[in-house]
Amino acid sequence: MTPYSQLTLQQRQEEYASLQKQFSQYQAKGLKLNMARGKPGTEQLLLSAPMLSLLGIDDYEADGIDARNYGELTGMPCAKKLFAELLGTKPEEILVGGNASLSLMYDLIAKAYTHGLLHSPRPWAKEECVKFLCPSPGYDRHFKISESFGMELITIAMTENGPDMAAIEEAVKDPTVKGMWCVPKYSNPDGIIYSEETIDRIANLKPAAPDFAIMWDNAYCVHEVYGEFRPFRDILTLCREAGSPDMVYEFASTSKITFPGAGVAVMAASVENQKYITSLLAYQTISYDKMNQLRHVRFLKDKETTLQLMQKHAQILRPRFSAVLDALDQNIAPLNIAQWTKPMGGYFVSFNAMPGTAKRALSLCKEAGVVMTGAGATFPYGKDPQDSNIRIAPSLPPVEELEQAMEIFCICVRMAALEKLGLS
């Protein structure tokens, strides 16, 4: 295989014709393959099946609290203890919520708009302009929350060490910049682990906005795919030590530990923040589902038991990641038309196609029955200025389907590149 840049026009035409033939054959099969979302597959879901029958007539209580009834707005103490251990925070810094960390994030932003955060001079709805920093490529649902509230989204480049800190340090001098989105471990989609220096610089930010909010989405805190659990520093402690204890809100959930739709989500924040947020939360609910919290505590037990479960997930995920990476290594690498990450954990492979070809490649994929995350989704407003980044989510399909989907994907990426290089 020759790098595409070295092909003559005729060679490109021949190559394209050959790919088109393969493409048509796949198209004729009427496949329906999905690599769109970081959705665990059936094998993974089975790992937590025993959790479902743990509670019953004799088990509904912990810490003297009847989990079935109303009350305990901030969550079951035993659940706080478990999550504090997983995140390396203190139990009193934990709020245990419902089934979705996304809701906890949304609700925090919504409260910032309607009531303001702890140090807000006024509710954000009363501000002329609210800007938010979006390290990109990033998680589309984060950006969509910001967008839905009418924020101005500011793209920050991602480096191999995390977001471009020089750009962030400059941006936070603007008092209308109210916060930033972060996925610090196995970032979505790049799979990057923020470096020690990056994390230190984030904790030591001195933003002009007194209510600047670091939205620290530690979605993949224990989600290694290759290797053992990698310890990670506690951002709450770092911010406290840097003199800004209330600047950060950390989020996590068991969506990719137990059940995506029936897990437990948490928000970790300073005790002062928790006090303030709980005072607002008391209007919104009497309590989250404590039975599901208790169910999780009974099943996950502690960090050690949880990490054992995560290794079982990793066993299931590894062949899927390998299928993606092997396909790219074999079919794309020699052509020198794209780069991609080889993450050690998380749920994604971030693929950068030849600039200007991502949309076209995914449109071809769709025609051949392969659904991917939309091109541009990983950037603010859904617009990738390079039209290059594609998020590959290998977790859901069985390995055989994944291999097939990746074959199609590679064909489409190559066709789009050849079209870009010119066929006439």
Added chain:
Amino acid sequence: MTPYSQLTLQQRQEEYASLQKQFSQYQAKGLKLNMARGKPGTEQLLLSAPMLSLLGIDDYEADGIDARNYGELTGMPCAKKLFAELLGTKPEEILVGGNASLSLMYDLIAKAYTHGLLHSPRPWAKEECVKFLCPSPGYDRHFKISESFGMELITIAMTENGPDMAAIEEAVKDPTVKGMWCVPKYSNPDGIIYSEETIDRIANLKPAAPDFAIMWDNAYCVHEVYGEFRPFRDILTLCREAGSPDMVYEFASTSKITFPGAGVAVMAASVENQKYITSLLAYQTISYDKMNQLRHVRFLKDKETTLQLMQKHAQILRPRFSAVLDALDQNIAPLNIAQWTKPMGGYFVSFNAMPGTAKRALSLCKEAGVVMTGAGATFPYGKDPQDSNIRIAPSLPPVEELEQAMEIFCICVRMAALEKLGLS
């Protein structure tokens, strides 16, 4: 027992001294009795224990949907069907949420503020003034939601047929009046069932505000305490027939059917409303806990099975309501110092003490170890202009404790009345 108004000063002094003696005896016991909230008791919680072990390795799916995984933002179709049957609406008008209807109500109001409702000219946060109608006595948590968003709360009197409709019809001419709170069946706290005429007049309201929102909290839709299920008209149909299909949002939950903290909540609204709200909800969450929805469907099955369960609840609640009503009949009725409701369902007895004595009576109760809903809680801003209404919640304590608590309550109500009538 002589009506207090007919007692001489000396008789009042003697009566007070006698009550004070009993009060001190109770005080010495150091009791801790709670009639504060409509919280089901342990016997009731046991009724739903079998629900906990219904799901497992072989049961996690319905309608071809894996309830464990992400997806189905608006809820499991089988759960929509169940709740549509219970409420008399159509399944496509149902959104099945998390464990708390209060959150669904709060979230709707929050979205009205940040994004606006379907027919809002602008988000409510951009309005100079937002007023909300509060039939009172009413549910404190409703009023608190409104208050927390800075609304101006307008008290509407309750009659035995529901809220004073003439006052409402007049109030809605003001375009800044954006909605009203309703508990149409077994109202909290009066236990009133809105009359046919009241409901018709509500459905036929022509408010000046195009986005006027009837918050129809049907919390006690199947919660008979005495007698069989009383059918109730579907407010969605009535509003549609009156030409205002999008004016109403109906809420209900299984908090007092299965588990208060681990139930399932629903919002029923027109298809157009659902479409609009779902478009906003998509930013907030990927899906609610569908496993808990499925668990409920397996357990409650259909309306008939649900009503059978509600009759078991009623069996447990009846002696508690009787304990309250008997105590009042025996110890208060002859004195002619108070009125109260004798509800056929719901969770409360609404007690109107001699005007100007509710706070004092509850303060005495507290001293004797009996916790009640705070005086004034049933009115906007927590201020009962008459200082008269007290909400009695009989469900939680065992009958013996309840009898004791009611003895103390009656003593305190009588002492407060005598103090008001004058002791010197």
